[in-house]
Amino acid sequence: MAEFTLPDLPYDYAALEPHISAKIMELHHDKHHATYVKGANTALEQLAEARDKGDFANINKLEKDLAFNVGGANNHSIFWTNLTPDYEEPAGSAATLLDESFGGLENFKKQFTAVAMGIQGSGWAVLGVDQGTGNATTFQLFDQQGNVPFGITPVLMLDMWEHAFYLDYLNVKADYVTAFWNIVNWKNVAERLDAAK
Numbered sequence: 243m244a245e246f247t248l249p250d251l252p253y254d255y256a257a258l259e260p261h262i263s264a265k266i267m268e269l270h271h272d273k274h275h276a277t278y279v280k281g282a283n284t285a286l287e288q289l290a291e292a293r294d295k296g297d298f299a300n301i302n303k304l305e306k307d308l309a310f311n312v313g314g315a316n317n318h319s320i321f322w323t324n325l326t327p328d329y330e331e332p333a334g335s336a337a338t339l340l341d342e343s344f345g346g347l348e349n350f351k352k353q354f355t356a357v358a359m360g361i362q363g364s365g366w367a368v369l370g371v372d373q374g375t376g377n378a379t380t381f382q383l384f385d386q387q388g389n390v391p392f393g394i395t396p397v398l399m400l401d402m403w404e405h406a407f408y409l410d411y412l413n414v415k416a417d418y419v420t421a422f423w424n425i426v427n428w429k430n431v432a433e434r435l436d437a438a439k
Contacts, residue, residue: 278314313387
């Protein structure tokens with residue numbers, strides 16, 4: 243069975259400063275993301291062991307552990323590529339989607355910010371695209387995996403867990419979300435949109 247691996251960051255730890263500090267990037271990637279990768283692999287091993295032994299008493303717990311850690315591993319892998327030190331305005335399919343679905347970038351930013359700021363506890367703000375219709379939607383992802391709508395492909399994700407911002411922004415989440423708009427990788431969003439169609 244294939245194992246999950248920790249991807250390298252596509253930029254240096256300090257590349258996103260002053261918006262996200264090198265210290266947060268190092269801890270977030272090397273500790274938090276790595277923990278989800280390890281947890282996913284451990285859950286896979288434990289599930290295989292349970293199957294081999296015919297011991298299914300903990301199968302529900304193991305599957306929940308797997309879902310949580312796979313969610314954490316995959317969400318972070320998207321998040322890193324959604325960020326860039328070389329910001330450019332949305333173009334191509336990303337600009338078209340924002341115009342057609344939200345009335346432009348500024349309206350989208352207001353909606354996405356409201357989604358992010360409305361998260362109670364830990365989670366993610368997500369822009370996704372319906373694979374069947376191509377319609378865009380924003381939603382809150384609780385924890386790491388709690389409620390992704392079926393058929394929706396995430397194309398832009400913002401980590402709203404405290405480990406993503408607390409060292410830089412303390413409890414002022416609004417400043418973190420404002421800073422995010424300076425480092426969104428719209429080229430990556432467009433690539434994800436094109437791949438989702």
